[in-house]
Amino acid sequence: MANLSVKGIAASCLGVSPPLSVRRDVYGYIWGDLDRVLTLKSHLQLISGTSMNLSPILVGHEPGFVGGAFTAADAQRIQAAIDVMRELYAQVGVGVRRIYWSYIPSAQAGGYTVVDAAEATDLTEDFSADNDGIDVFWVTSVTDAGGWSKVDGSCDKDKKGERTGAVLEILGSDLLAGILLAHEVGHYLGLQHASDITNVMGDDSDGDGIGSIDSTSLNLTVSQGNTMKSHCSIRNPC
């Protein structure tokens, strides 16, 4: 087995060097406390293998949580959702390596804090983060769903006419928020709806394109993992 040195992986996979905070620099968690699901060893194994980078974007955020669309609790919920997603993706050997946090100030976000499906597309057309992670925009409310994403999304963030990221609202528990995140990013990585409510990609057994998900939607199959690993966003082992 490869040597799982924290310093080594931090340097070669994450581009950071000592002094290191495992929580901040290795997991990418910057908001409050969090009981991490994955052990450090598991996390290092995953992020040094086939992985993706994630680019969470807080739409309408203001630094210090003063006057913006997000509270500190919201930011911690998003962080917890990422941790849940990491656990779910670990089943199929896909790591979530780097977390690039960014935000759109209220003055620029305009009406994008409350969006429907069409506005979700406009949001991803008008904004992107300058990094190699999948853009995930968190808004105050997606009025006609919990989230939207394109299936097999583009790795060209400037591509016009389609969603170049996922758009989500923050759900009422860490688990649900994490499943929704894993589901929408799963779409972006090429996954269609499943026909099994216990699958992360939910139940669309009637084939109407509308997938139901609940708190039991926790599983991913080997085949789904292979699809995810073939997406252009996936990084090689480091």
Added chain:
Amino acid sequence: MAAKQPRGDEPQFSPELKNAISANRFGCFVDRPSLKAADVAVLKRLLKSGRSDPAIDRKRAVVALAESDSSQESTDILAGIAGDGRETARVRATAARSIALMPREAAEAALESLVQSNDRNVRIASAKALARIATPAALASLDRAKRHLDPVLQRQLALAQSAIRLRNPDAAAGKNPILEELGMKWTVFEAVALDAEEARKRLAGISDPPFGVEPDLERAYEMNCDARPHTLFLDKSVVKKPELKRGSQGLIAGFVALQEPETAYLTVRFLVTVLPAPDGAQVAVVKMDGEIAYAGSLSERDGAIAVSAKEVRPGSAATDVEGEFRNGKLTLRLRCWRDFPRRKTVTRPIPR
């Protein structure tokens, strides 16, 4: 003492209602349930109570009510939720936006008040709802609301006002809503034919070889859609023999050069290419990085060749080009949109 309210797991909730408002069902589906009257009655009681229940997603409950019952009572319930600071921002914003589905008069009255809410998300959602339904009666309150808002929200309200005036010509009162309220404007420029001496001077200002194009100095044109002067040079062969189909590989019909401000220096900015097509020809104006900037067509019309192209570059103000090539003379008209940029904005990093 308040009456005991039903809980999400109690038998008063029909399976359909449970499914519509459950906090455990969520995510990637279009949430538009339509409930029966008995379920709506239960739902109204639930929403009016303001009680928080972890088994119930109040946003989903708000959507379920709006989709199932359009009435004054539901309007009042939704307006109450939108204005209630104890509700989450997600629930309040969805309630405000859902009011657009209520009877117009009731909805308009509620939204006119909510658009002046102290909650930014409620103001945004209310403005979006008003844009879809409001009548001229709302114009005055929108004007009042605009005075206290930031520019981005002012624009949202301007869209509402513009939509009202476009739906109701009497309310426009001589205004052009698109131009005046949304601040959009466009200008039409005619390409100006240059005299040969001026064309020669400009051509001399280009240092790089221009892709083998041999410009016809009698037919060079200035085209300015913005402050920077562009010059179109057509190839001599095109001017002499402007057939559409010149072989399967197409041709370079000319180029557009851009003059640097306050200098005599020009650089080739676009290459004008013509490609054969079954019904005439396609024109593609290509940037120097290979990106297509304008795309369109050439077609024969009344003995002339009609030119039509649109700007397709991402992140730019849109420009349309229309014109014709007749008797060796090119006339071109550029319709340039201004103040309507759609540029991709880079998000701001949050420091670790």
